[in-house]
Structures are given as structure tokens and as C-alpha cells.
Amino acid sequence: MDNETREVVQRATRKILQNMAFMFGEPVDKDEVPAAQGEFLQAAMTFSGPVFGSFRMTMPASLACEVAASMLGIDTGDDAAARHRDDALCELTTVTCGHILAKIAGEGVLFHQSIPETVAVAPAEVSALEWDEETIALVVDESLVLVHLKSA
Amino acid sequence: MKILMVDDSATVRAMLAKALKISGHRGSVFQASNGKEALEVMKERGADLIFADIRMPEMDGLDMIREMRRDQALKAAPVIAMSAEPEAVLKKRLAAQHVRAYLRKPFTPEQVSALLRAITGGANG
Secondary structure (H helix, E strand, O other): OOHHHHHHHHHHHHHHHHHHHOOOEEEOOHHHOOOOOOOEEEEEEEEEOOOOEEEEEEEEHHHHHHHHHHHHOOOOOOHHHHHHHHHHHHHHHHHHHHHHHHHHHOOOOOOEEOOOEEEEEOHHHHHHHHOOOOEEEEEEOOEEEEEEEEEO | OOEEEEOOOHHHHHHHHHHHHHOOOOOOEEEEOOHHHHHHHHHHHOOOEEEEEOOOOOOOHHHHHHHHHHOOOOOOOOEEEEEOOOHHHHHHHOOOOOOOEEEEOOOOHHHHHHHHHHHHOOOOO
């Protein structure tokens, strides 16, 4: 990912997190990334159009619950937050991807985007992902959020 | 006024329901998680306004609107198309489908209120 694209991905992710979940993401350098601990959740999707590729958003499952709670306007401890966590992460991912593609390719360009799906990710896989050149890292409420865009 | 929310995300449907409540909507609100389900709900219960996501599994919003426009009983119902895509892209996708308005995600309750007022002329029951 070139620097210009990294900037677009970072800015769009921070903006969507703020608008959808009222959360603030701070960019973090690879050598300052907090250690991945506990259960992580990843939403992944593909896109095709003038460019094609994949987009993934990875965060601790506990943060995904917070995202869901914030989107729904309920307490994090509410059962509904846990029930909605995968769905909320998928929605956050698809909206963020839509906004990034519009910034990269232009506002009038058509893309086909797949429906995102979530998978559990082990901390070791998260650590490997951190060092991927196609990944940017943010810290949100002291938790690590990784955003991965690969396009061709 | 009967409003139908169509989105595969239960979270978005819950957010939209809350926004409609904040907007002062006091009528019935129905839900569907894809276009196929939505068509069934429309036929069974009717709908005066439909908020429809465009990208959904099984039957997407675009196919749902095409089906509605072919059905005499459903063709006149106004649709607000929702997507993370820019309005320019949605207009291309939905050309000639007579979509009433576009709501880009993420949306705010204020945007939902403004759309509802514009479409109902303030008669929002």
C-alpha cells in the first residue's frame, strides 16, 4: 500500500468509527503496536471494479461488543451488544470499505462488494498481520484495530 | 404510516428504528433482512415507505425494487435507498427505478428525520 492510500484508509476508518460508533482511533506505528491479547474478530470482504482486492478489519471481540453497544445506544454489558457484535463489525467494515473505494477510485465509480463475514482470529495471527505492508494499525479505546486493504 | 426497513444488518435496522422514533414516527415499523422477505412483508401488510439497503444476500435491494415496479400493488410505494456508496453510484445503479431518495451510510438520526419530513410533508404518523 503506498503512502497516499495508507492515508486514505486511515482517515476513512477513523471518520467512520467516529460517525458510526462515536469512537476515536489514533494511528500507531508498527513498533508501538500494543500486544495482541485475547479473542480477536475479523470481518473480511472482497471487491471488484476498476480495481479488485480484499478488505479486512480486525479488532478484539470485546471492542466489537463496544462498537455494537455504541451503534445501538445500549450498555456494553447488555446481552444485545454481544449478540450484535459480529453484525456491527461487518457493517462497520462494509461502510468503511465503501467510503475508501469512493476516495480511491472516485465518487461515481461502480464496484461490486461482497457481503462481509466474520471469523475468530488468534493473537499470533494478529501479530503476523501487524507486519503486513497492506495493513494499517489504529488504537481505539486502548485496543488494537487492524485495517487491511489489498488491491490489484 | 407503515414503514418497512430492509437491511441484512440487524444492527442497522435497530439504529434506523431508533432514528424513526426520534423523528417522531408513531406508526407501524416492519423489518425484513433481504429483498425477498421484504416483498412478502409488503404483500402481507403493505408499506407506505420503504428504507432499503442495496447490498443484501439472497435478493438485493436493486432486484427488490425491480420486482416492486413490476407489481401493480407495490409499484407506487416510495423507496429510500441506503448504501455506503456515494449518491452518484447509487443513481447509476438505480437509474429508472424511481427511487425517492438516497441515504448514505453511516447516517444520522437527523438525516433520517429530514428525509421523513421531506417525504411525508410533516404528516408523520
